[in-house]
Amino acid sequence: MTGTATMPKLRLTDAAVKRVKAPDGADRAEFWDTTQPGFGLRVSASGARSWILIVRALKAGAWMQQRVTLGRYPAVSLAEARALATEARTMAERGQDPARVVQDRREGQASASRNTFAAVRDEFLEKYRGRQQRRPAPRTLSEIERALSSDLFAAWTDRPLIEVAKRDVLDVLDALVERGAEVMANRTLTYLGTLCKWALDREIIKTDPTDGIKKPGAERTRERVLSPGELCVIWRALAETQAHRECLFAGMVKVLALTGQRRDEVTGLRWSEIDGCTWTLPSSRTKNHREHVVHLSAPVLEILEARKSEQDSMGIKSDFVFTTSGAKPVYGWSWYKAKLDACANLAPWTWHDLRRTLATRLAEDLRIPPHVIEATLNHVSGARAGVAGTYNRALYLDERKTALDAWAGYVLRLVGEAELSNVVEFARR
Structure with a gap:
């Protein structure tokens, strides 16, 4: 006997799929499922197994039977084959080509292998x-x-x-x-x-596995404000750093504390952003993607003048202010924080606490109005959002200058350093 043998129907299970075989003398045998109409398994004389489906489909304007090969076992499992058969039958009932499910599966597998x-x-x-x-x-x-x-x-x-x-x-x-x-x-x-x-x-996935998952940890609001005494301790610890890289970070920390700007904004400070005593942060470098103007007080300008002289003496040609290589800004804040903490025995604090401390001391000790503090820190609250925020972004410049100059004087008096007066203003490079 050659050709295809049609076998009695049976309920296709994983055990049955592994057990059945083509009868002697037949090239292949087809086993049709008792629970899913038109769904079956083709087994060749060599033992190869393929899933098949016979379904009525629309071809050339007429309904006729169409045979679809759904894939080989075990590459396509019984459960997958049943799902494909159901999908193919649905497509056929809609007048679509049921064989498309196989192509879609191949494309999906190729996409999945690419989209790890x-x-x-x-x-x-x-x-x-x-x-x-x-x-x-x-x-x-x-x-x-x-x-x-x-x-x-x-x-x-x-x-x-x-x-x-x-x-x-x-x-x-x-x-x-x-x-x-x-x-x-x-x-x-x-x-x-x-x-x-x-x-x-982008249809890379069909469902979001993170959907509905609640945050597992308790968030703690960061409200640490450094006391005047703690600020003095940190300032003295900055003076104890001796190595070149440590001195570079000490300068950055002082700029951080005296301007109240964000850490990455200070790290990436460029000479081309400085004009006289004005630092203009482009929108590409700010958290809220808005251009921001910062007044540079006298002690900040002195730090920058020292950096400029040092770069000139070392032959560093770079637009970055705080750099050792010239190619990129210096990084290693965690490393320097550990060194600073070893010198300053304080309760745990973060770099961001310097920004919060500036805002708090401006309000409580120097009586600076909230809207000026927000403008100084480049915060966008309800009062400064939208059209009003766009209009107001260049306002309060004089007030912000007064605030940061007052803050610089406050800090210098606090740490016992003399006020600076003879400071060189920078022109854009």
């Missing part, structure tokens, strides 16, 4: 780096990259993102909480959610 977690993550970060509008700050991008590249995601690296389930996300978050990194768990959920939303919008 690591590949999608890298593409996501690259797209965000190249955005001109609403681009996250460099520090935020670095934090996202570091968080999504941690050892906890090692098992996801070559895994298609579409296969990542909510349980996988919860496992990562639980591991972070167990390490005592509750806030980092919250940040990781936010970053992963942003990535998945981006992938969902």
Whole structure:
């Protein structure tokens, strides 16, 4: 006997699929399922197994039977084959080609193999780096990259993102909480959610595995304000740093404290942004993506003059103010913070506390109005948002100058340093 043998119907189960075989003398045999009409298994004499479906489909304006091969077993499991058969029958009933489900599956597999977690993550970060509008700050991008590249995601690296389930996300978050990194768990959920939303919008995935997951850690509002005494201790500790790189950071910390600007904004300070006693931060370097003008008080200008002289003596030709190589800004804030903490025995504090301290002391000790403080720090509250914010962005410049000069005098008197008067103003390079 040659050709195809039609066998009695049976309920196709995993055990049955493995057990059945073509009868002796037949090239192949077809086993039809008793529970799903038109769905069957073709078994060749060699033992190869393929899923098949016979369904009425519309061809050339007429309904006729069409045979569709759904894929080979075990590459396509019984459950997958049943799902494909159901989808193919639905397509046929709509007048569409039922064989399309196989092509769609192949394309989906190819897409999944390309769109691994690591590949999608890298593409996501690259797209965000190249955005001109609403681009996250460099520090935020670095934090996202570091968080999504941690050892906890090692098992996801070559895994298609579409296969990542909510349980996988919860496992990562639980591991972070167990390490005592509750806030980092919250940040990781936010970053992963942003990535998945981006992938969902581009049809890389069909569902967002982070959807509905609550932040696992308790957020603590950061309200640390340094006392005048603590500010003095930090200032004295800055003076104890001797090495060139340490002195560079000491200067940055002082600029941070005296201007109240954000850490990355000070780190990336460029000579081309300075004109006289005015520092103009471009929108590409601010958190709210708005150009921001900062008044530079006398002690800040003295720090910058020292940096300029040092760069000239070392032959460094760079637009970056705080740099050792000339090619990029200096980094290593955590390293310097550890050194500073060893000199200044204080309760835990962060670099951002310097910004908060400036705002608090301006309000409480120097009686600077809230709207001037907001403008100084480049905060956008309800009063400064929208059209009003656009109109007001250049206002209060005189008030901001007065505020930062008053703050500089306050700090210098506090730490026992004389007021500075003979300071060189910079022209744009």
